[in-house]
Amino acid sequence: MMLLDGKEISKQLKDELKAEVNEMLANGYRPPHLAVILVGSNAASETYVNAKVKACSAIGYESSVINFPPEITQEMLLQAIDDLNENEEIDGFIVQLPLPNHIDDKTVIERVMPKKDVDGFHPINVGKMALGLDAFISATPGGIVELLKRYEIETEGKHCVVLGRSNIVGGPMAMLMRRNTYPGNSTVTVAHSRTKNLKQICLQADILIAAIGKPEFVTEDMVKEGAVVIDVGINRVDDPSREKGYRLTGDVDFSNVSKKASHITPVPGGVGPMTIAYLLKNTMIAARKRL
Ligand code: L34
Numbered sequence: 001m002m003l004l005d006g007k008e009i010s011k012q013l014k015d016e017l018k019a020e021v022n023e024m025l026a027n028g029y030r031p032p033h034l035a036v037i038l039v040g041s042n043a044a045s046e047t048y049v050n051a052k053v054k055a056c057s058a059i060g061y062e063s064s065v066i067n068f069p070p071e072i073t074q075e076m077l078l079q080a081i082d083d084l085n086e087n088e089e090i091d092g093f094i095v096q097l098p099l100p101n102h103i104d105d106k107t108v109i110e111r112v113m114p115k116k117d118v119d120g121f122h123p124i125n126v127g128k129m130a131l132g133l134d135a136f137i138s139a140t141p142g143g144i145v146e147l148l149k150r151y152e153i154e155t156e157g158k159h160c161v162v163l164g165r166s167n168i169v170g171g172p173m174a175m176l177m178r179r180n181t182y183p184g185n186s187t188v189t190v191a192h193s194r195t196k197n198l199k200q201i202c203l204q205a206d207i208l209i210a211a212i213g214k215p216e217f218v219t220e221d222m223v224k225e226g227a228v229v230i231d232v233g234i235n236r237v238d239d240p241s242r243e244k245g246y247r248l249t250g251d252v253d254f255s256n257v258s259k260k261a262s263h264i265t266p267v268p269g270g271v272g273p274m275t276i277a278y279l280l281k282n283t284m285i286a287a288r289k290r291l
Contacts, residue, residue, distance in 0.1 A: 010277035032287035033062035035093035040070035092118030143274030160186035164211035
């Protein structure tokens with residue numbers, strides 16, 4: 001079994017971006033600037049946003065976090081988005097999800113100007129990506145594709161089973177894997193909560209991508225010998241023996257599935273760090289448009 005080390009590959013990607021920043025500075029340009037809107041105080045969101053800010057400063061990007069209380073009205077949030085859309089100092093920005101229930105995600109996502117939508121969530125970017133046109137690819141699927149590429153995982157003609165059909169991960173992941181390019185050219189099956197014979201379908205997977213948000217859902221009896229397993233889950237499971245009171249676990253039963261897989265991503269240290277690195281990559285692409 002080979003570990004697909006997201007921490008290591010994200011470091012490579014960040015080093016490459018840092019070199020690009022230095023080149024921009026040497027040419028008299030300002031560094032890329034990412035802004036993040038964070039509503040409320042969801043502990044996991046705070047962790048991820050802090051990690052994004054830290055990653056920005058490590059490679060020389062500017063970053064800004066705009067915090068709002070959970071009671072913020074949708075109208076005020078949309079106004080903040082309009083401000084960032086117009087602010088020429090900001091190259092790209094994201095609204096960290098999840099949002100409180102009284103705010104409609106769809107309306108918020110559609111308000112972000114597509115050329116600053118470094119999350120790649122806007123329908124314009126999703127649609128262009130689906131057509132294979134230039135677009136921001138959302139960070140988690142983008143990061144996974146980058147990981148497959150850097151480990152030279154064969155994807156052509158392989159059966160890729162995607163567990164989960166969310167707009168943020170499962171949906172775009174399936175589109176990327178069936179594209180006529182590398183990584184891609186896979187035969188893709190999207191399985192979800194209504195799928196019948198899930199185990200039989202998973203057993204056919206040469207590449208299994210688990211994005212369902214259920215801790216250790218994928219067990220070894222669902223995985224073919226030699227499969228490539230990508231674990232997108234980051235579930236916080238109560239664990240009083242840990243200092244923080246919880247531990248992180250993926251959607252895959254790592255200890256047993258890793259005995260069968262040819263390659264597997266760990267949690268933490270797999271897809272999570274790649275998500276952050278890919279967001280930085282998208283921000284560089286956004287920033288380059290002003291050069
Ligand atoms: N708008 N909302 C928006 N964009 C995103 O791209 C995200 N996502 C997801 C949640 N909401 C979002 C993230 O940033 C998930 N996500 C994310 C980012 C980073 C990590 C995990 C999820 C990450 O760094 N994970 C570490 C462990 C962190 C910990 O200790 O909790 C890892 O090694 O997996």
